[in-house]
Amino acid sequence: MPVILPGQFVQVLVHNSPSTFLRRPFSIHFVDYARNTLKLLVQVKGEGTRHMGMLAPGDTLNLVYPLGNSFSVPASHKVLLVGGGAGVAPLMFMGDFLNQKSIRPDFLVGFRSADEVSQVEEYSKYGKVYLSTDDGSMGEKGFVTQNPVFNQSPLPYDRIYCCGPDAMMHAVANIAAEKGVACEVSLENYMACGYGVCLCCITQTDKGNERVCIEGPVFDAARLKWQSNG
Amino acid sequence: MPVILPGQFVQVLVHNSPSTFLRRPFSIHFVDYARNTLKLLVQVKGEGTRHMGMLAPGDTLNLVYPLGNSFSVPASHKVLLVGGGAGVAPLMFMGDFLNQKSIRPDFLVGFRSADEVSQVEEYSKYGKVYLSTDDGSMGEKGFVTQNPVFNQSPLPYDRIYCCGPDAMMHAVANIAAEKGVACEVSLENYMACGYGVCLCCITQTDKGNERVCIEGPVFDAARLKWQSNG
């Protein structure tokens, strides 16, 4: 396997799904170089992911990877990783990566309800875990942005890394900005190619239209003009 | 299962094959009412049949059936069933059907070479089997039309039922006409619907353009104007 950094993604060719024409992008969830394995965490959304869910052990998958940039390496040890829904995917890899740099991050993960919650014990291997569910069926009730973690003033973090639904990332970025903490978000725009040639995946930043698949998916939240996404 | 007659066919919806848009027609190879089973004999030709070949026991298949007309019930016991390649499919069902009417037909089956030959013992349950292979690796060498069966004069049959490649059926029909034996052929035209509404599958007969899926697939060979097929 090539060198892969947390935040990077793969483009998956979904076989045998008549209505899935383009590849589908997924964050790299975990890389184990020793075992030569790469993990994806895939939430079934439509036909493409439904067909991926039908794959059996031993099936092969055609990937283009690693694509995109990656989360920055933090200068301090005070790091919070925030994820929501399927957006938690890259956090595991980032947690492992930070541990190897002797950083134990805090995790704040949000799900809709208890039955969607997964891998909390896994995260706790890499750092302390805070949990929110929209319906309060597990952890704190409400969105991650309502988690008491964010009530602390000043926030005990020098950097927040965030991935999840657009609205959630935007809200987290706003809190981070208010509290003066640097924040990086990983965007999930619609992509056609994934390697910078179609110009479909753009987001508006302080430099104009940038390609999420090449200049991103990870952006310094302060550089984004959120209104352009969707 | 509904009542099904030999010569009728099914329209198969091929799942999970992105390049297979329309259904695929296949002759009904065998029906076992007692066990509630219906058999198809499918030769892999392109993507649709390739995906059908990947089906596993227990998978479900969406069929529209029974479609088309059927072979006539012969008035005499002197019957020859001629098939070539995947065109042999309906002969097994016809053999069983004739046996139930106390008729033991002769079979003449042709294949490209020995390794394509299949089910000869099965056919012999229903009647005497003559075999041809193009390369002579099994049975008589040459096309079915070159089989010594056809050297007999007069032919010891009152009716020939034939299915296989167009050129083969045409040649058999010519021999039958020469020798004054009634001959029915089962055509395999390209079909869109399979139930008579698109008018794509036509063949020219003495009545003008007829639909192979409704007025056929079985036709009295004497009624066909072969030049129209292909």
Add this chain to the structure above:
Amino acid sequence: MADLNINIAGMQFKNPVTTASGCFGYGEEFRDFYDLGLLGGIFVKAVTGSNRDGNKYPRMAETPSGMLNSVGLQNKGVDHFCEFIYPRLREFNTQIIVNVSGSTIEEYVKVAERINELEGIPAIELNISCPNVKEGGMAFGVVPSTATEVTRAVRDVYKKVLMVKLSPNVTSITEMAKAVVDGGADVLTLINTLLGMAINAETQRPVISTITGGLSGPAIKPVALRMVWQVFKAVKIPIVGLGGIMNATDAIEFMLAGASVIQVGTANFIDPMVAPKIVEGINEYLDRHNIASAREIIGALKVC
């Protein structure tokens, strides 16, 4: 249960789902599959002035998410239609619309006059867009002035609802739409097939006998939706929309773009039960979105 009734040009459809001409025979073939009374209407196969054998075999080629056909208006002519087919159609408890085709204005007029006499046929669909006949057909549907002319000639003799089916093989579909509105059309049907071609690389020959043919199926849905939307904004008369509709979601997209009624064409070949399933699916959609009537989604696309 939402209200699925649609009224266009004074015609009542019990739901917006109808079947497209050439893809549903004369309806009878589908009686084995379901009660035709479940449908809003049936557009029967093209009827011409006299018998037509249609084009040579092969008439069909499968293409990515679609198919080409070159049937070429095979039918036994209007006399045969009136005598043998019409009486059987009357039994169906749904709206029956006859697709009228021809090679000359006189032929269109002749067929329309004959159909005008038939009780229980509330409308014709003038097919000025068939790409599969040498003269006439599409030729009328790609030049605004001739489209106006043929529509007007038929309008003069045809007293019931006049629908005109447009060809997508034009630079400006709105110009064509306005041309047939000028000619007196009550309703517009769009779209007919796109002119396409398929080649067998191994034999180095065209796949269908006419070399080019009409492309239908999901492949053309984006083009069809665009044309329905453009025409919806450009003219005031109701639209019957079609082109690649395979399920209720597709049907709803066409209605949002501006279609009052939709037709299901090629999809009937893939699933003979598809049309009543679409009726069901539209109902579910409306209920799920708390929309009381199918009429509310016609042209309701939110674009700001």
Add this chain to the structure above:
Amino acid sequence: MADLNINIAGMQFKNPVTTASGCFGYGEEFRDFYDLGLLGGIFVKAVTGSNRDGNKYPRMAETPSGMLNSVGLQNKGVDHFCEFIYPRLREFNTQIIVNVSGSTIEEYVKVAERINELEGIPAIELNISCPNVKEGGMAFGVVPSTATEVTRAVRDVYKKVLMVKLSPNVTSITEMAKAVVDGGADVLTLINTLLGMAINAETQRPVISTITGGLSGPAIKPVALRMVWQVFKAVKIPIVGLGGIMNATDAIEFMLAGASVIQVGTANFIDPMVAPKIVEGINEYLDRHNIASAREIIGALKVC
């Protein structure tokens, strides 16, 4: 090994396989995947007179066997191209053709004049067919007289090979082809995207920000093949063919229909290695059919 060389309008292509404008960036992105010297040529992304931000996000919708895009000619303008991109392109061991776009005749002329000065760029491809910009773009490509006019204006200032890329959104592609031949085009490229639309039934909104966009991919292949064939019979200048080419078989179909060179567009998104695979596949096809040179199959469709 068959002879894959193709010579059109005095330009030498080492094989008929090139990549389509807007689907291959400036080539550099593909250097990680393979040696660009394997290709016959590269048509780089549209260059306009000055910087364009392109359209708003979302710019893409997946459709059956295809996609819609509304990128809208995002690029940094011809000055930036000449200063920063051109020097890097010169390193590639393949033909580099620049896709020239604009909103006015003056803009096309300005860009063409600048590109004319660049050594090692043997041709431009005049894009009078982009459906994704408000003014100009496709407007030039759907009216014969304006197509002639813009072609002639560019012809006057551009001294190398002038290719003109046609829009399929027209009633008569042969009329458009003849119009740009009259204007002085050396080569025709066809086709650009079909104008289409996608709707999200759940949100009741268009999927892309511009409502309508350009349809590409296998869905449009039958239309593209038909247009290449029609134009091949109607004009004498060479054709660069594209529209839905996914593999060598598709490429051969376009050559049989009359294309001398083919472009691979959307397929690059599905398989970044597809273009060199197509070169390989064409070679295998020719060998298997005992055809000595790729030139022999151009327009070789057997139609009798």
